[in-house]
Amino acid sequence: FQTRYYRDFLGLIFAIDEVNRSPDLLPNITLGFRLFDSCMFELRATGGALTVMSGMRNPAPGYDCHEHSHVVGIVGELFSALSLPIARVLGVLHVPQISHGSTLSALSNKINFPSFLRTVPSNMFQNTALTRLVGLFGWTYVGMLVVDNDAGEQGGQVIRAGIEKAGSCVAFLEKIHLSYSMAQIQRVVDVIRKSSVNVIILHSPEVHVKVLLDSLYDEGVTNKVFISSASFALRLGIFSRKAWKVLNGTIGLIPSTGAMPGFEEFLGSLHPSRYNKYPLIRVLWEKAFSCRWPGGETQENKTEPAVFLPLCTGEEDLGGLVPSLFEMKDLSYTYHAYLAVFAYAQALHSLLLCQAPTEKSHYGTCGDARDTQPWQVLNYVKRTPFRPNTGEPIAFNADGDIPAAYHIVNVQILNGSFNLVKVGRFDPEAGDSILLDISSIRWNERFSQVPPSMCSTNCRPGSWKAPRRGQPICCYDCIPCPLGDITNTTARIIKATNRELSFILLVSLTLCFLCCLIFIGSPSPMTCPLRQTLFMVVFSISISSVLAKTIMVIVAFKATKMHSPLRKWLGPKIPRTVVALCTTAQVGICGAWLLLSPPFPQVNAEIEKHKLIRECHEGQSLFFYVTLGFMGFLAMVSFFAAFLARNLPGSYNEAKLITFSMLVFCSVWVSFIPAHLSTKGKYTVSVQIFAILASSAGLLACIFLPKCYIVLLRPDRNSRERITKLVT
Numbered sequence: 001f002q003t004r005y006y007r008d009f010l011g012l013i014f015a016i017d018e019v020n021r022s023p024d025l026l027p028n029i030t031l032g033f034r035l036f037d038s039c040m041f042e043l044r045a046t047g048g049a050l051t052v053m054s055g056m057r058n059p060a061p062g063y064d065c066h067e068h069s070h071v072v073g074i075v076g077e078l079f080s081a082l083s084l085p086i087a088r089v090l091g092v093l094h095v096p097q098i099s100h101g102s103t104l105s106a107l108s109n110k111i112n113f114p115s116f117l118r119t120v121p122s123n124m125f126q127n128t129a130l131t132r133l134v135g136l137f138g139w140t141y142v143g144m145l146v147v148d149n150d151a152g153e154q155g156g157q158v159i160r161a162g163i164e165k166a167g168s169c170v171a172f173l174e175k176i177h178l179s180y181s182m183a184q185i186q187r188v189v190d191v192i193r194k195s196s197v198n199v200i201i202l203h204s205p206e207v208h209v210k211v212l213l214d215s216l217y218d219e220g221v222t223n224k225v226f227i228s229s230a231s232f233a234l235r236l237g238i239f240s241r242k243a244w245k246v247l248n249g250t251i252g253l254i255p256s257t258g259a260m261p262g263f264e265e266f267l268g269s270l271h272p273s274r275y276n277k278y279p280l281i282r283v284l285w286e287k288a289f290s291c292r293w294p295g296g297e298t299q300e301n302k303t304e305p306a307v308f309l310p311l312c313t314g315e316e317d318l319g320g321l322v323p324s325l326f327e328m329k330d331l332s333y334t335y336h337a338y339l340a341v342f343a344y345a346q347a348l349h350s351l352l353l354c355q356a357p358t359e360k361s362h363y364g365t366c367g368d369a370r371d372t373q374p375w376q377v378l379n380y381v382k383r384t385p386f387r388p389n390t391g392e393p394i395a396f397n398a399d400g401d402i403p404a405a406y407h408i409v410n411v412q413i414l415n416g417s418f419n420l421v422k423v424g425r426f427d428p429e430a431g432d433s434i435l436l437d438i439s440s441i442r443w444n445e446r447f448s449q450v451p452p453s454m455c456s457t458n459c460r461p462g463s464w465k466a467p468r469r470g471q472p473i474c475c476y477d478c479i480p481c482p483l484g485d486i487t488n489t490t491a492r493i494i495k496a497t498n499r500e501l502s503f504i505l506l507v508s509l510t511l512c513f514l515c516c517l518i519f520i521g522s523p524s525p526m527t528c529p530l531r532q533t534l535f536m537v538v539f540s541i542s543i544s545s546v547l548a549k550t551i552m553v554i555v556a557f558k559a560t561k562m563h564s565p566l567r568k569w570l571g572p573k574i575p576r577t578v579v580a581l582c583t584t585a586q587v588g589i590c591g592a593w594l595l596l597s598p599p600f601p602q603v604n605a606e607i608e609k610h611k612l613i614r615e616c617h618e619g620q621s622l623f624f625y626v627t628l629g630f631m632g633f634l635a636m637v638s639f640f641a642a643f644l645a646r647n648l649p650g651s652y653n654e655a656k657l658i659t660f661s662m663l664v665f666c667s668v669w670v671s672f673i674p675a676h677l678s679t680k681g682k683y684t685v686s687v688q689i690f691a692i693l694a695s696s697a698g699l700l701a702c703i704f705l706p707k708c709y710i711v712l713l714r715p716d717r718n719s720r721e722r723i724t725k726l727v728t
Helices: 003-021 042-054 080-093 123-136 150-165 182-194 210-218 241-247 263-268 281-289 319-325 334-352 374-383 492-496 499-519 527-558 565-569 573-596 621-644 655-677 682-713 720-724
Strands: 097-099 116-118 141-147 169-176 199-203 225-228 251-255 406-414 417-426 434-436 463-467 476-480 600-604 613-617
Touching: 003 263, 003 281, 003 334, 042 080, 080 097, 080 116, 080 150, 097 334, 123 150, 123 199, 123 225, 123 251, 123 406, 123 417, 123 434, 141 150, 141 182, 150 169, 150 199, 169 182, 182 210, 210 241, 241 406, 263 319, 334 374, 499 527, 499 573, 499 682, 527 573, 527 600, 527 613, 527 621, 527 655, 527 682, 573 621, 621 655, 655 682
Parallel strands: 097 116, 141 169, 141 199, 199 225, 225 251
Antiparallel strands: 251 406, 406 417, 417 434, 463 476, 600 613
């Protein structure tokens, strides 16, 4: 018997009493309930659901052939593993099921689970929050514990994939279950003790982990920090003092809750004389007051002879014990059971009054209070908004879920006193960021600040990272570089994006800006041949440098393995060759232009009447468009290569910057061609100067402004480890 779980049941009864007292909700109709304990077994949970719906003592799948049951819906199960088999059966029978604790995202699939709804958020958002917490604290090497069932398997894989996608590694993923033998539990303890990780992700209902936590304490493993999912209930009464010693400093997620006015007074008014209405109230009484009822033992007295316990009288005062006994500071899951009752009550109210579920819905039917069918209630509960006595209206979405929000809590044990402190919040409806007050977090006795959790420390300059065979990429050895092969590791962001090419690109862009000066002034036999050819050659150097950068980005990310054949192409030879070949090709085209049909100054009297316009005749226009087309070809190759490489891993992937810069460049020069053809005289020169300045500025801004931002404003990102953590 656990007071924590019994509190959920009492929350359900409290909601039923509120509905029955309400003059506006189901007037002249009294709600009732039937209770069934699954005892944490899937088969018993499924059998219990069928028993409740059949109206008989034994489960009967063809329950509608027997006595009609007055039960029109089910609240539960708390755990996803138990809700799964129930939801499969009830979906076939079109019986509504509202869970107050099952978070498995697969249950949102309405094809497989058409009658399943829940008043807690899907763990799709929880998994996102866990992954972001790992990244927020800078942990790159963590362990994982998941429950050994379908829910744990699916949730664990999603969390692991998110952690690894963010660039961190999972040292181990161990399974745990309450049915495990001590030998199996000891094996998991040995894995945790021998691992160098300081942080462990815990994705399991608490009942499966109790024995493991006690065993960790017995083995002296109290220096790990746990990050628990919402399925792990952080409740004082569930765990032993040993377990809380291990859990001290834990960061956990709990579903956001609302107020339940009058619930504490309701709990204080409970009395064992009303055991017909409140099943197990006498067991609660024995647990609360360490006493025994005359006439025999109960579950709570089996650990010691009943003769040593005083008799329960029924005169004991429960009111003073309510805050601590029922842990009233956190009503998660109890509040969600409370919501489930109001969801059913509002659906029944609309059904019996022949109201459409929503204002926009044309669906409406009438129900008979004496012969209401579960399928009718299911149609209404999916579509009818509901609200408890306080708070905003709530509605299930198309997946049967409600809006998601989580509190982030910290387990703090001070002077033997247990405290669950809210230190943050994650609300996907309001944005993807986590609000977290790190200064309010208290870690375990080993750590006074955020604990590190990494497999290997950063390598010092003059050494390289050698991956350890058979281990995650976060694990490596720092090997001294061979003599004469030591490189400067302090040229961080510039070196990460190929320093030599960056210098060439900067110089060529500077010359591009200066080329505009040749277009200004009176045309002469010297400036006319030079202005187009010089501009084309300098711009080709710029674009070929960008192309070389793109190629090196792709090669660098494809050659991350130590024995990859691509590693021999990582030197400066390839970018130098690319720039030299592209520039030589453009110089050859411009040379042919100057030899066969060089530009020359001329006086044009046809542009404007009564005016002589001195201009440069470009010679054979074919050469102008060939040189421009060659630049466009280089730009398009760079654009497509960078676009295909934009999703390569890495904390600094320059392919995205190159993609955008080439997009700007191509947009400017594609717009230039019709503008050039439609203008004459000095306006033609102005259009080309604008195109030169715009494309040069676009390249400069798109490629170099992000570097300047990192170097000047975000120096924390300007480190070799930050830039290359996903590559090495």
